[in-house]
Amino acid sequence: MRALTREHRLHPEQLVQPMFIVEEPSSAGPISSMPGIRRMTLQDATREARELYAAGIRSVLLFGTPAHKDAQATSNYKPDGIVQRAIGELKAAVPELLVIADLCNCEYTDHGHCGLLDATGEVDNDRTLELLTATALTYARAGVDVIAPSDMMDGRVGAIRAALDDCDKSHVAIMSYAAKYASAFYEPFREAAGSTPQFGDRRSYQMDPANSREALREVRLDVDEGADIILIKPGLAYLDIVRRVRDEIALPVAVYNVSGEYAMVKAAAAQGWIDESRTVEELLLCFRRAGADMIITYFAKQYAQQVAAQRQ
Ligand code: PBG
Numbered sequence: 001m002r003a004l005t006r007e008h009r010l011h012p013e014q015l016v017q018p019m020f021i022v023e024e025p026s027s028a029g030p031i032s033s034m035p036g037i038r039r040m041t042l043q044d045a046t047r048e049a050r051e052l053y054a055a056g057i058r059s060v061l062l063f064g065t066p067a068h069k070d071a072q073a074t075s076n077y078k079p080d081g082i083v084q085r086a087i088g089e090l091k092a093a094v095p096e097l098l099v100i101a102d103l104c105n106c107e108y109t110d111h112g113h114c115g116l117l118d119a120t121g122e123v124d125n126d127r128t129l130e131l132l133t134a135t136a137l138t139y140a141r142a143g144v145d146v147i148a149p150s151d152m153m154d155g156r157v158g159a160i161r162a163a164l165d166d167c168d169k170s171h172v173a174i175m176s177y178a179a180k181y182a183s184a185f186y187e188p189f190r191e192a193a194g195s196t197p198q199f200g201d202r203r204s205y206q207m208d209p210a211n212s213r214e215a216l217r218e219v220r221l222d223v224d225e226g227a228d229i230i231l232i233k234p235g236l237a238y239l240d241i242v243r244r245v246r247d248e249i250a251l252p253v254a255v256y257n258v259s260g261e262y263a264m265v266k267a268a269a270a271q272g273w274i275d276e277s278r279t280v281e282e283l284l285l286c287f288r289r290a291g292a293d294m295i296i297t298y299f300a301k302q303y304a305q306q307v308a309a310q311r312q
Contacts, residue, residue, distance in 0.1 A: 008288045010281070012056040012307060016100065016254075017300035019060050020192050021045050023067040023075075023082040033188035034259055035266045037298050039065065045086055046093045055304040059098040061148065061296055062086055063193050066108055072116065073108035077135040079142075087142040100146040100175060101139045103132060103160075106195040113197050114151035114205060123205060125153050132156050133163035140169040148175040148231065152205045152218075158225035175254060176227035179215035179241055182206035185234045185260030192259065215241050216248060223249055231296070234258040236283065239290040246291025255287050257297035265299075277306050 020039045022028050028041045040048060052060065064083035066075035075081055083101055090099055105128065106114045115128030128151070136147050147164075149156045157176050164172050182203045190196040207214055219230055230249060232242050233256035246253050265283070269276035280299045287295045297303075 008285060010285045010288050010303075012300070012304035013058050014288070014294050015057060015284070015300035015303060016059040016061050016294060016296040017052055017057050018063065018102075018296060018298060019045055019048065020063050020065065021082055021086045022065045024065075027065060027194075031188065031192045033191050033263050034298060035270070036302065037192065037262075039192065042082075042086055042089055046089050049090045049094045049097055052301055052304075053094045053097050055301055055308065057300050057304050058096070059100060059294075060090070061100045061102055062090075063102050064107060065194050069108055069110040071110055073105040073131060073135075076105055076108040077131065077138050079138050081138065084138050084142040087139060087144045091143045098145050099143075100148050101144045102148050102150050103136055103139065104150045105131060105135075106151070106197070107193045111198045112195055113200070114202065115153060121200070123153075125155070125205075128153050129156055129159045133159050136160045137163055137167055137169070140164055140167070140172045144172060146173045146175050146229070148177065150177040150180065152177065152180050152207070154221075155225070157222045157227050161226035173228040174226065175229040175231055176222040177233055177256075178219040178222040178227065178230045179238075179245065180206050180231075180233045181209050181238065183209065183234050183237075183258070183260075185237075185258045187260055188263045189259035209237075212241055212244060216244060219245050219249060223251060227251065229254055229294075231256060232292075234261060235287060235292075235295075236261050239286065242287070242290040242292050252293045253291060254294045254296060255290070255292040257283065257287065257295055257299070259298065262298040280306070 022039045025041050028039050031037050068075050115123040118124040229252045231254040235255045235257040242255050268274045
């Protein structure tokens with residue numbers, strides 16, 4: 001009876017595993033604030049993609065760390081950049097794997113901000129758009145399935161959509177980080193991707209955690225500009241936003257269970273203060289209840305393996 005009347009279910013196919021890929025092999029290795037997650041070389045990533053697919057995970061989200069960073073983020077739009085090569089190799093190794101590429105400049109700039117800076121040190125929104133469209137096209141040419149712009153610059157979804165369509169890449173979808181909050185929960189990620197801003201913060205382009213109507217406005221703008229999937233980030237403290245967006249729009253809704261949320265669970269479980277597998281299952285299921293169609297989570301592979309083990 002309980003199974004028959006259960007309102008929400010969670011399936012490994014609804015999960016997306018983020019992957020950190022480094023150009024410099026010496027930068028590969030564990031991430032201290034994210035136990036169980038590693039920075040991978042291209043070779044490691046190909047092996048991992050096969051393992052993920054075998055475990056039942058059908059989608060990955062790629063982040064790249066280039067060997068070279070500069071103020072113009074030039075390593076981001078090189079046709080043979082680290083993400084472009086990873087897309088090619090992963091699609092060749094596991095053609096059925098859905099490859100999503102995060103699109104942002106913060107991992108590629110030496111100052112760690114998400115865009116080009118003007119003379120006063122502020123992010124120049126419109127010049128950053130040119131950089132984003134150039135990079136998006138190189139990802140598309142490398143064979144990416146979905147592009148996920150994560151920087152919250154105004155007008156980026158429309159600019160990327162137009163550039164893709166102009167270059168015969170209309171089949172490439174856009175998953176837009178439509179409502180991304182300026183959050184303390186991203187800290188471990190910045191260690192993982194080496195993208196901590198060298199000065200200032202991201203509050204001029206990310207949203208104030210106090211606001212929810214603003215999230216709906218941002219979401220509607222991205223829908224109008226041609227987004228295919230709407231992403232809310234972070235997850236745990238923002239389930240009300242997930243629900244409001246789910247009720248408001250018809251597009252698929254994704255939620256990002258971010259690095260700090262992962263680190264909290266891992267830290268408490270390591271102390272023996274919570275039961276890790278029950279906690280993970282509950283958290284992921286509650287994202288579904290809140291209205292998320294898909295969940296980007298560092299727990300993806302672990303959860304898929306947990307489900308497989310329970311079946312045996
Ligand atoms: C920006 C980006 C960030 C995350 C995903 N894309 C960091 C930021 O905005 O500072 C955070 C993801 C996480 O914390 O897991 N490229």
